[in-house]
Amino acid sequence: MAPTNHQWRKLKNLLVQSVTCACALLVIAPLALVFFHLARSGVGSVNLDFFTHLPKPVGEVGGGMANAIVGTFVLLGVAALIGVPVGVLGGVFLSEYGSSKLNWWIRFAADILNGVPSIIWGIVVYALVVMPMKTFSAWAGGTVLGLIMIPLIMRTTEEVLLLVPNGYREAALALGITQWRMIVQIVVRTALKGIITGILLALARVSGETAPLLFTAFGNRFWNHNLSDPIATLPLQIFSYAISPYDEWHRQAWAGALVLLLLITAINVSVRLLTRDRFSRHGH
Amino acid sequence: MKWRSILNALMGSLVAMIVTGKASAQMLINGAGATFPYPIYSKWFDEYAKVDPSVRFNYQSIGSGGGQKQILAQTVDFGASDGPMSDENLAKAPGKILHLPTVAGADVLTYNLPASPKLKFDGATIVDIFMGKITKWNDPKIQVQNPGEKLPNMDIVVAHRSDGSGTTYIWVDYLSSVSREWETKVGRGTSVQWPVGLGGKGNEGVAGQVKQLPGTVGYVELAYAKQNKLPYADVKNAAGKYIAPSIESITEALAAAKIPDDFRFSMVSPPGEKAYPIAGATWLLVYEQQKDAGKGKKLVEFLNWAITQGEGMTSALDYAPLPETVQKRVFERIKTIKY
Amino acid sequence: MTESSLSVGSHALSAKALAERRLGDRAFKWLTLLMALSVFVLIVLIGIELWLGSHLAIQKFGARFLTSSEWDPVKERFGALPFIFGTLVSSGVALFIAVPLSIASAVFLTELAPPWLRQPLIIFIELLAALPSVILGLWGIFVMVPWLREYLFPCLKSALGFLPLFQGPIYGVSVLAGGIIIAIMIVPIITSVSREILRSVPGLQREAAYALGATRWEVTRIAVLSYARKGLFGAVILGLGRALGETMAVTMVIGNRPEIAASLFAPGYTLASVVANEFTEATTDIYLHSLFEIGLVLLGVTIGVNALAQVLLKTFAGPIVTR
Numbered sequence: 001m002a003p004t005n006h007q008w009r010k011l012k013n014l015l016v017q018s019v020t021c022a023c024a025l026l027v028i029a030p031l032a033l034v035f036f037h038l039a040r041s042g043v044g045s046v047n048l049d050f051f052t053h054l055p056k057p058v059g060e061v062g063g064g065m066a067n068a069i070v071g072t073f074v075l076l077g078v079a080a081l082i083g084v085p086v087g088v089l090g091g092v093f094l095s096e097y098g099s100s101k102l103n104w105w106i107r108f109a110a111d112i113l114n115g116v117p118s119i120i121w122g123i124v125v126y127a128l129v130v131m132p133m134k135t136f137s138a139w140a141g142g143t144v145l146g147l148i149m150i151p152l153i154m155r156t157t158e159e160v161l162l163l164v165p166n167g168y169r170e171a172a173l174a175l176g177i178t179q180w181r182m183i184v185q186i187v188v189r190t191a192l193k194g195i196i197t198g199i200l201l202a203l204a205r206v207s208g209e210t211a212p213l214l215f216t217a218f219g220n221r222f223w224n225h226n227l228s229d230p231i232a233t234l235p236l237q238i239f240s241y242a243i244s245p246y247d248e249w250h251r252q253a254w255a256g257a258l259v260l261l262l263l264i265t266a267i268n269v270s271v272r273l274l275t276r277d278r279f280s281r282h283g284h
Numbered sequence: 285m286k287w288r289s290i291l292n293a294l295m296g297s298l299v300a301m302i303v304t305g306k307a308s309a310q311m312l313i314n315g316a317g318a319t320f321p322y323p324i325y326s327k328w329f330d331e332y333a334k335v336d337p338s339v340r341f342n343y344q345s346i347g348s349g350g351g352q353k354q355i356l357a358q359t360v361d362f363g364a365s366d367g368p369m370s371d372e373n374l375a376k377a378p379g380k381i382l383h384l385p386t387v388a389g390a391d392v393l394t395y396n397l398p399a400s401p402k403l404k405f406d407g408a409t410i411v412d413i414f415m416g417k418i419t420k421w422n423d424p425k426i427q428v429q430n431p432g433e434k435l436p437n438m439d440i441v442v443a444h445r446s447d448g449s450g451t452t453y454i455w456v457d458y459l460s461s462v463s464r465e466w467e468t469k470v471g472r473g474t475s476v477q478w479p480v481g482l483g484g485k486g487n488e489g490v491a492g493q494v495k496q497l498p499g500t501v502g503y504v505e506l507a508y509a510k511q512n513k514l515p516y517a518d519v520k521n522a523a524g525k526y527i528a529p530s531i532e533s534i535t536e537a538l539a540a541a542k543i544p545d546d547f548r549f550s551m552v553s554p555p556g557e558k559a560y561p562i563a564g565a566t567w568l569l570v571y572e573q574q575k576d577a578g579k580g581k582k583l584v585e586f587l588n589w590a591i592t593q594g595e596g597m598t599s600a601l602d603y604a605p606l607p608e609t610v611q612k613r614v615f616e617r618i619k620t621i622k623y
Numbered sequence: 624m625t626e627s628s629l630s631v632g633s634h635a636l637s638a639k640a641l642a643e644r645r646l647g648d649r650a651f652k653w654l655t656l657l658m659a660l661s662v663f664v665l666i667v668l669i670g671i672e673l674w675l676g677s678h679l680a681i682q683k684f685g686a687r688f689l690t691s692s693e694w695d696p697v698k699e700r701f702g703a704l705p706f707i708f709g710t711l712v713s714s715g716v717a718l719f720i721a722v723p724l725s726i727a728s729a730v731f732l733t734e735l736a737p738p739w740l741r742q743p744l745i746i747f748i749e750l751l752a753a754l755p756s757v758i759l760g761l762w763g764i765f766v767m768v769p770w771l772r773e774y775l776f777p778c779l780k781s782a783l784g785f786l787p788l789f790q791g792p793i794y795g796v797s798v799l800a801g802g803i804i805i806a807i808m809i810v811p812i813i814t815s816v817s818r819e820i821l822r823s824v825p826g827l828q829r830e831a832a833y834a835l836g837a838t839r840w841e842v843t844r845i846a847v848l849s850y851a852r853k854g855l856f857g858a859v860i861l862g863l864g865r866a867l868g869e870t871m872a873v874t875m876v877i878g879n880r881p882e883i884a885a886s887l888f889a890p891g892y893t894l895a896s897v898v899a900n901e902f903t904e905a906t907t908d909i910y911l912h913s914l915f916e917i918g919l920v921l922l923g924v925t926i927g928v929n930a931l932a933q934v935l936l937k938t939f940a941g942p943i944v945t946r
Contacts, residue, residue, distance in 0.1 A: 013838040017735050023727035024736070027814060028744065030807050031751045034762045057327035058601065086658045093655035108929060109662040114864030115925035116669060117895040119902065120918045124672045134359055136314070151662055155861060156816055159854045163823035178644045180651035194819040197749075201815055204753035211870060211899055218314070219344040221326065229312055230342060235755050240345060242757055243486045244323060245508035245602075257758040264753040268746060347903030373906060441794060446879030446896075448696075448904025471697035474904045482796055482890050483879025485760075485871075485900060492764035492875070497772065497795055 035261070042254030050255060055221050055237065058246045065256050067223050068237040071138070072207060072263065074224070075217060075233055078142025079206055083149030084199055088188075090150070091157025091195075096183050107158070113151035121148055122212030130216060138224060138231040141217025145209065149202040156198025160191040196275055204264050210235040234260045313579055315343045317351020317364030319486075320450050320505060321566045324387055324603050325364070328594045332586055339582045348450050348474065355381065355569045361579055363569035366450020367474060368548035380572040382621065383547040384614055386590065387603040388538050390529045390563040391454045392509045392516035395501040396494050397421065401433040406520035407462030407553070407561070413501060414442055414459065415466065416480035421499065443493040443502030446483025448474035454564035455503050458552040506534075507602035521561040522553045533560035534604035543610060547617070563604075573622050580623025587618045673922065676915035679908055688916060694881045696901070701913035703920050705881040709798060709891035710924060713873065714866040716802025716887070721810050721866075722859055728810075729817035734843050745818065752811035760875030763804045768795040768876055771803070776888060791886035794878065798891035801877035805866045813862040820854035821847055856936055860929065867925050870899040894921040 049064045056063030090110075094103050125144040130136055164187050172182040188195065213219070218230035219237070234256050241253035315325075322345040329341040346354075348365040355363030356377055368383055393405060409425050412418040418425060422435040445452045453474045460467035470476050484490040487508040494500045494514070506529050509516045518526040527533050540556030543549045553561045568587070574580025591614050595605040606614065680688065684701065691702025728748075732741060772795030783789045824847045832846040848855070870893075878890020879900065894917050905911045 009838050009841065013840040016840040016843075017731075020727040020731035020735055023724045024731040024744070027724050027728045027810050028747070030767075031748070031754075031811070033766070034754065034759060034807075035747075035751070037762055037766060038758065055326075057330045058323050059327070060330075086661050089655045089658035090661060091659075093652075093659040097652055097655060098659070106659050106662055108933065109666050111860050111864060111929050112922070112925050113662055113665055113669075114861055115867040115929070117868035117870055117898065117918075117921065119870060119895070119899050120669065120673070120921070123676070123902075123915075123918070124669050127672055128668070130359060131357065136359060147665060150665070152861070154659070154662065155857060156819070159816070159857045160819055160823055163820065163825075163851070163854060165825050165827075179648045181647075183651070191823065194823055197815060197819050201749065201752055201812060204749065205812070205865075208753050208755035210755065210757055214344075214346050214350075214903070218316070218342075218346075220342050221329070222312075222340050222342060225310075230314060230344070235757070236344075238755055239757050240322065242761055243319065243488055245487065245505065245511040246323065247511060254758075257755055260755065261750055261753055265746065265750045268749060349902075349904035349906045352906055370906065446874060446892075447900040473697040474906070475696040475901050475910075477693065477695035477697070481880070482794060483892070483900075484764075484796075485874045485879070488761065489764060489875055492761075492768075493796065496764070496769040 038254055038258050038261070041251060042256070042258040045251045045255035046258060050252075050259070054223070058244070058249055063252065065232075065234060065237050065252070065259070067220065068232040068234045068256070069259065069263070071217075071220070071224060071232040072234045072260070074138055074227075074231060075142045075145055075213075076203055076207060076267075078138065078227075079145035079149055080199075080203065082143060082146025083153055083202060083206075087150045087153025087202070088157050088195060088199075090154040091161060092183060092188065094154065094158040095161035096187070107155070110151035110154050114155070117211075118144075118148060118209050119211040122215045125212070126215040133228065135228065136216060136218030136230045138217060138227040138229070141213050141231060141233065144212045144216045145206040148206050148209070148212070152202040152205065153198050156201065157191075157195050160194030160198070161187060163194075164190045192275060196271060200268050200271060203267065207260065207264055208235055210239045234263075310337075311339045311579065311582060313339060313341050313362070313583060314360045315341065315351075315362040315364060315568075316346050316354045316360045317343075317569070318348045318366040318450055318566050319345040320366050320389060321364060321387060321603070323507070324598055324601050327597055327601065328590055331594075331597070332589060335589060336582070336585065339586075341586065347448065349448060351569065355571075358575070361576075362583060364566065365569060366564065366566050367453045368567060369569065377571075381569050382572050382617060384568045384570065384587065384617060385543075385547055385565045385606060385610065386568055387595075387598050387605060388534050388551070388563055388565045389603055390506040390534050390560055391451055391458070391503045392506050392529045392562070393501065393519065394491070394494055394504055394509055394514045394516045396498050397438075397515075398436065398498065400515040401430070401435075402515070403433065403517045404429045404520070404526045405517050406526075407458070410519070411459050411463040411466050413440060414444075414479070414481070415469075416442070438499040441497055441500040442478075442481030443484050443490045443500050444478050444481045445486070445490060445503075447485050447489075449486075450474065450564065450566065451487065451503070451505055452476070454552065454562060457550055457564070458562045461550075461553045506530075510602055519561055521557075521559055522555055523557045523559070525557060527558060527560045529560045529562070531599050531602065531604045533558055534563045535607055537561070537563045538565070538604065538610065539607045543613070547614070565606075570621060572620060577623045580621065584618060584621050584623065587621075588615070591615050591618065670919075670922065673915055673919040677912045677919055680912035680916040683909065684913075684916075688913075689920070692881065692883065694897070696905075696907075696910050699907070699909050701910075701916075703894070703917055705883050706892055706894040706897055706917060707920065707924060708883045709801075709877070709881075710867060710893040710895070710921070711928075712798050712887075712891065713801040713805055713877065713893055714863065714928075716799060717805035717809060717866045718859070718863060720803065721806040721813060721862060724806075725810050725813035725858075725862070726817050726855060728814050729821055730843060730848075732814070732818050733821040734847065735839065745815075748811050749815050752815065754808075756808065756869065756871035759804065759808060760872040763800070763872060763876040764796075767804065768800055771795055771797075771800055780888070787885040788887050791884070791888050793888050794890065796876050796878035796890055797888045798877060798884075799887040801873045801891060801893070802887075804872050804876050805869050808869055808872055809862040809865045812865055813858050816858035816861055817855050820851045820858060823854075824850050853936075856932075860932060863928065863932065864925070867921070867928065868895055869893075870895040874900060894918075894924065 049062045053064030129140040172186045220230045220232040224231040238256040241249040351363035354360045421438045484493045487504045490502040494502045518528045537559035540554040541551035598605040693700045776793045828846040832842040874896035880890040881892045
């Protein structure tokens with residue numbers, strides 16, 4: 001007897017479930033491989049010294065990347081100060097206001113900016129910040145990372161805001177609250193989890209950037225005492241060590257990459273936890 | 285809320301860490317440039333911090349070109365370069381820039397063959413390989429120089445640097461010095477248009493390429509080859525002897541090289557008997573007239589220390605120190621720096 | 624600000640209160656507009672910097688820059704064609720691999736995965752967006768490329784060798800390896816954004832489909848994917864942007880040979896890679912200006928590809944209602 005339509009549909013269902021599961025696994029596989037390679041090569045060098053000591057020359061035991069770890073936080077902080085307000089508010093504009101023509105052009109420009117290689121951003125900020133200041137600085141480094149984040153956050157914010165059903169907006173307006181209040185307290189709040197994912201993704205993306213920081217933050221083997229001085233960051237330190245001839249420095253580079261990933265996870269998890277209770281939506 | 289206060293405490297301590305650091309009044313002197321001497325410079329600066337704790341030298345390896353650009357733009361206090369600055373660039377400087385050689389290193393020919401035999405090459409053979417004229421390992425030109433080894437019938441794959449670098453400069457400088465054809469067709473530079481071959485980024489890119497594909501040949505810095513246990517070849521020098529690359533043979537090359545007054549020199553294919561032909565020096569670039577008196581004084585003190593004490597630390601890291609005669613000349617030149 | 628907002632039903636607002644409300648609205652609108660316009664400012668800044676930095680090369684080479692295949696720093700003859708080719712091909716391959724995988728994984732994570740598996744996988748994928756490009760590049764040349772050279776590429780060659788795409792000598796480093804590594808880099812971003820998009824589809828849509836008797840897959844297809852189509856496309860564009868600009872990881876595995884070849888096994892070179900490789904060492908003016916011009920060309924390629932994507936969106940996505 002030929003399979004009924006019902007059986008056919010059930011079969012398709014099963015097929016698709018297996019295929020998507022396989023895809024997810026295929027996606028995870030190389031990422032997991034890299035992570036385990038990283039963990040295996042670097043975990044030996046992740047010790048207390050790593051978190052508390054400054055880099056030491058090759059041949060000396062006990063060097064660490066303490067200044068790079070703090071430096072990464074500092075730069076991410078400056079970058080977030082620039083990237084988050086501009087990106088989120090810009091995304092709000094794209095989704096809630098504006099004409100479709102203007103918005104199309106803004107969106108197009110943002111997509112272009114997302115495709116600019118980070119080294120070009122570095123050159124631009126070098127000309128705009130480093131040359132007038134006549135020095136490399138943490139400000140320049142934070143600026144370039146923040147600028148890279150802007151179009152990314154803007155687009156992800158817009159996309160999730162657009163998916164908030166109109167009914168919410170209309171209900172709020174019907175109750176008489178002002179438009180800006182409606183946007184901030186109803187729409188943004190509903191989409192907050194998605195917006196935060198976008199921000200975290202952008203932070204994760206820029207935290208691994210090396211090329212633009214070569215011409216802006218420059219790097220520093222010592223502690224940074226002044227934001228107008230060069231500053232060390234994990235990606236820069238990882239990069240210098242990774243391309244050196246020395247095995248010991250290679251291991252520190254892998255350790256640095258591992259620590260960077262763990263830092264980002266820590267940021268991700270803590271931000272998610274902070275915003276979980278109040279804003280969880282039913283279902284997911 | 286509990287999480288909030290924990291976060292606040294963390295932020296507070298972070299800020300405190302940064303702010304209290306401000307308490308120490310240390311001078312920070314920034315330098316940028318070549319990647320090749322990064323390990324030895326970082327060793328020097330670390331040791332010097334113990335000698336004079338009131339100053340910190342922060343050196344970043346952004347590349348020789350970067351070092352030259354930044355010293356011209358005066359965004360750093362000193363530069364470092366694997367290749368001397370051209371007349372064109374020196375003319376752009378707001379003041380006179382001095383070239384001070386510090387250490388020397390060498391490029392070696394590394395390869396991936398089963399059983400890693402110890403091979404010998406002369407300049408003409410290397411040129412032919414890199415021009416794509418010799419394509420098989422068992423080519424008679426290679427075989428005749430290595431009579432004891434049975435070379436396989438494998439294709440030669442060439443690996444070179446894709447990024448601009450002093451290492452490449454030394455390599456093509458050498459090839460140009462032994463072959464007119466290379467000099468006219470390809471020439472010298474930190475980046476060139478390679479006739480054949482795959483480009484790897486950095487020493488690690490070339491080494492990675494050589495390691496993963498049997499039959500590949502490439503060039504890397506001696507320090508890199510030694511640290512990563514790569515096999516490398518002996519090369520025939522201008523005096524006709526096959527010399528293995530080592531600290532000693534590089535120092536011999538330095539001693540035999542002709543060094544003009546402004547210290548801008550090339551040391552490939554020098555006349556010495558025991559000299560390794562593919563070597564090059566690296567320079568520190570400083571202004572003769574220092575802008576800042578305080579920084580200038582500290583910089584000069586460091587340079588004097590480096591040329592005397594620092595040179596003793598080089599061999600442990602696989603760099604060749606300057607011979608005595610050259611050290612004296614550099615010492616005299618440092619005296620001319622005004623601040 | 625008067626708090627009569629919620630009690631407006633019973634009495635009218637005073638003129639003062641109304642004016643205040645309008646001021647608040649106007650101020651907010653202008654604030655967000657200003658922020659959104661920043662993208663134009665940034666593009667103009669980048670364009671100006673690149674233009675200023677490349678004028679010598681533009682003057683010297685003109686349109687030849689786009690058609691010449693020479694890249695000779697010693698003789699100072701530069702042409703961008705092989706890099707344009709490399710960028711387009713490697714990004715194309717990357718998207719071809721990454722997009723179906725990412726969207727399928729996003730579907731799996733939101734709709735079909737068991738709850739205990741969901742959160743750890745999500746965190747894992749997102750944290751890999753932070754993987755420094757240089758680390759992935761090192762893993763690529765030391766682990767991935769040897770594996771490709773020994774297993775995957777010969778398999779592809781024997782299975783699909785009749786196509787010119789899969790012919791020629793296999794070195795390991797190749798345009799295909801470059802495409803694969805870019806795919807690995809962009810998968811986290813496409814997956815995460817797609818996941819957020821799919822998650823934001825209102826439950827009502829799904830429930831309506833279930834009510835009609837659809838299977839899980841049908842619910843996903845009918846209610847979720849169609850509703851989220853535009854958002855998913857946005858996620859893909861984000862991935863594309865990243866692909867075009869990716870530098871460090873690609874340059875370690877692509878072979879860095881400025882040549883145009885039909886085979887995916889041949890080495891190649893991308894616009895972003897050549898800038899990353901040679902920028903810090905470029906000492907002569909014309910060399911530096913040519914590299915800036917490469918940056919300008921990349922900006923042009925990005926604009927062109929994005930414009931093409933927008934045209935495709937209009938053609939295929941049609942009248943999708945998202946608001």
